[in-house]
Amino acid sequence: MRYDYIIAGSGIAGLYAALLAREHGSVLVLTKGSIDECNTRYAQGGIAAAVGPDDSTELHLRDTLEAGAGLVDEEAARILVSEAAERIRDLVRFGVPFDSDGGEVALGREGAHSRPRILHAGGDATGAHIELSLSSLARMSRVVIKEYCLVEEVLTDDGRAVGVATLDTRTNSRESFEGRSIILATGGCGQLYRVSTNSDVATGDGIAVAYRAGAEIMDMEFFQFHPTALRLPGVPVFLISEAVRGEGALLIDGDGRRFLPEYDERAELAPRDIVARAIHTELAQSGANTVFLDVTHLPPERVSARFPQIYRHCLEHGLDITQEPIPVSPAAHYLMGGVRTNVWGETTVTSLYACGECACISVHGANRLASNSLLETVVFAKRVVDRTLAVGDQPTATPPTLDALALPGLRPAEGPSLDRPALQAMMWDDVGIVRDGEPLERARARLAAGQALLPEAGDRPSHELVNLVLCGRLAVEAALQREESRGAHYRHDFPEPREEWRRHLVFRSDA
Numbered sequence: 313m314r315y316d317y318i319i320a321g322s323g324i325a326g327l328y329a330a331l332l333a334r335e336h337g338s339v340l341v342l343t344k345g346s347i348d349e350c351n352t353r354y355a356q357g358g359i360a361a362a363v364g365p366d367d368s369t370e371l372h373l374r375d376t377l378e379a380g381a382g383l384v385d386e387e388a389a390r391i392l393v394s395e396a397a398e399r400i401r402d403l404v405r406f407g408v409p410f411d412s413d414g415g416e417v418a419l420g421r422e423g424a425h426s427r428p429r430i431l432h433a434g435g436d437a438t439g440a441h442i443e444l445s446l447s448s449l450a451r452m453s454r455v456v457i458k459e460y461c462l463v464e465e466v467l468t469d470d471g472r473a474v475g476v477a478t479l480d481t482r483t484n485s486r487e488s489f490e491g492r493s494i495i496l497a498t499g500g501c502g503q504l505y506r507v508s509t510n511s512d513v514a515t516g517d518g519i520a521v522a523y524r525a526g527a528e529i530m531d532m533e534f535f536q537f538h539p540t541a542l543r544l545p546g547v548p549v550f551l552i553s554e555a556v557r558g559e560g561a562l563l564i565d566g567d568g569r570r571f572l573p574e575y576d577e578r579a580e581l582a583p584r585d586i587v588a589r590a591i592h593t594e595l596a597q598s599g600a601n602t603v604f605l606d607v608t609h610l611p612p613e614r615v616s617a618r619f620p621q622i623y624r625h626c627l628e629h630g631l632d633i634t635q636e637p638i639p640v641s642p643a644a645h646y647l648m649g650g651v652r653t654n655v656w657g658e659t660t661v662t663s664l665y666a667c668g669e670c671a672c673i674s675v676h677g678a679n680r681l682a683s684n685s686l687l688e689t690v691v692f693a694k695r696v697v698d699r700t701l702a703v704g705d706q707p708t709a710t711p712p713t714l715d716a717l718a719l720p721g722l723r724p725a726e727g728p729s730l731d732r733p734a735l736q737a738m739m740w741d742d743v744g745i746v747r748d749g750e751p752l753e754r755a756r757a758r759l760a761a762g763q764a765l766l767p768e769a770g771d772r773p774s775h776e777l778v779n780l781v782l783c784g785r786l787a788v789e790a791a792l793q794r795e796e797s798r799g800a801h802y803r804h805d806f807p808e809p810r811e812e813w814r815r816h817l818v819f820r821s822d823a
């Protein structure tokens with residue numbers, strides 16, 4: 313069967329692209345789980361847009377550039393901030409019920425934003441509202457949606473993407489689809505890490521299939537760790553949004569000491585990497601498992617009204633956050649890198665596009681500004697669809713390739729095999745918040761040997777493991793090469809940024 317658009321992924325990027333593309337041709341959305349299982353539905357804080365009375369796109373741009381630590385592409389970031397308001401209007405048109413306050417849109421504040429500019433829905437249930445609104449609309453429209461259908465590979469012909477090979481994850485049967493424009497919207501790879509806020513589906517599949525199809529992969533060493541994930545014994549990791557600190561929450565240790573002012577004058581509102589590393593240091597020094605996020609000094613009704621999801625979730629697990637501080641520690645959260653694209657979402661493979669968290673357009677650089685990621689998904693998904701219209705039936709002109717590296721060869725298959733928990737533990741310990749040459753070398757060797765031992769993938773778990781290991785290798789290789797600290801990438805043995813490293817690291821399978 314041939315479609316005008318084949319879209320892999322049903323998070324905000326995939327569904328929003330599908331809702332736009334349906335106006336211009338036949339659309340097939342493939343998603344490896346149920347339609348609503350994705351990182352999008354867990355987003356709490358909201359979506360950034362400079363729409364407040366004292367705000368401007370220039371201020372939003374400045375904050376984005378600053379957070380990205382010298383690696384943000386200014387043209388892409390300018391597009392991001394200037395097209396924000398229009399894309400928010402689209403989301404409203406598609407039914408997303410953003411919160412208002414006295415007739416005006418309600419705007420929250422998050423770390424490293426110089427103005428309140430975070431639109432939210434249902435308080436801290438923004439992602440759930442977005443996902444539900446878009447998926448309900450997509451289900452009612454002409455879009456063909458195939459759930460439990462995993463994209464295994466992008467099919468190419470003479471260097472051009474022409475379709476996808478898929479696996480039914482319930483029967484393990486295979487099928488292929490042809491398409492004019494192939495759009496990857498498969499999300500990030502937070503499942504690389506033992507402690508992660510990400511959905512189970514975040515296994516880097518789109519990055520791996522794009523790499524195998526010959527596309528360039530960029531910035532894989534930049535992984536953002538969120539400082540505050542709820543850590544209660546026996547309870548899955550659950551994000552406590554940065555917006556909670558924006559409302560005045562304080563971070564304290566087990567003795568009630570507020571420690572962040574010792575690390576950065578912005579204290580609780582410092583960028584995520586600084587807060588995450590400060591907590592990492594405090595935990596290493598004290599030997600404790602958690603620090604605490606304290607909102608007990610805020611009016612209880614304000615806490616429960618502004619953060620109903622967090623409040624309810626904690627209460628269900630026996631913690632009344634208006635009365636007791638919340639035990640938290642950092643967790644893997646967001647991949648800044650991914651499939652390299654230009655500002656039209658074009659990858660370096662003709663007719664293959666990428667948008668959302670699996671793409672790297674360089675709007676986040678070395679560190680993402682909070683709530684710019686949902687914004688990125690819609691701004692660049694729209695541009696992908698616009699681009700497909702501009703090129704019509706012609707193959708896309710791909711962006712120029714960059715000097716790229718190839719992964720070193722595999723090690724002989726030796727040592728214990730690598731399963732998902734072992735991979736996640738190794739990535740957390742050796743390629744985590746604070747990195748060092750020796751553990752990185754160790755991880756590189758273990759991954760290369762582990763990859764050689766992997767059996768051929770035949771079901772969803774084995775495909776995900778193959779893809780995670782490939783993403784892990786790309787991340788480790790880049791982290792080893794980058795002998796400096798910048799944004800979310802911190803090397804204990806190279807603690808400062810270095811001017812010669814104000815550049816991107818790109819990988820290509822045939823480099």
Ligand SMILES: Cc1cc2nc3c(=O)[nH]c(=O)nc-3n(C[C@H](O)[C@H](O)[C@H](O)COP(=O)(O)OP(=O)(O)OC[C@H]3O[C@@H](n4cnc5c(N)ncnc54)[C@H](O)[C@@H]3O)c2cc1C
Pocket residue numbers: 320321322323324325326342343344345347349350351352353354355356357358359360438439461462463464497498499500509510511513514517518551645646667668669670682683684685686687689
């Ligand atoms: C807990 C949490 C809170 C967050 N809060 C915020 C926030 O407040 N503001 C903000 O801006 N960002 C936030 N983020 C980040 C943001 O939610 C994500 O970056 C964004 O939702 C990614 O959207 P996406 O469509 O690219 O990917 P996702 O929403 O993850 O969707 C990926 C889709 O691809 C599918 N898929 C994956 N592999 C395959 C395959 N091989 N074949 C077929 N389908 C596949 C998945 O099943 C899924 O449907 C948060 C993230 C998390 C985890």
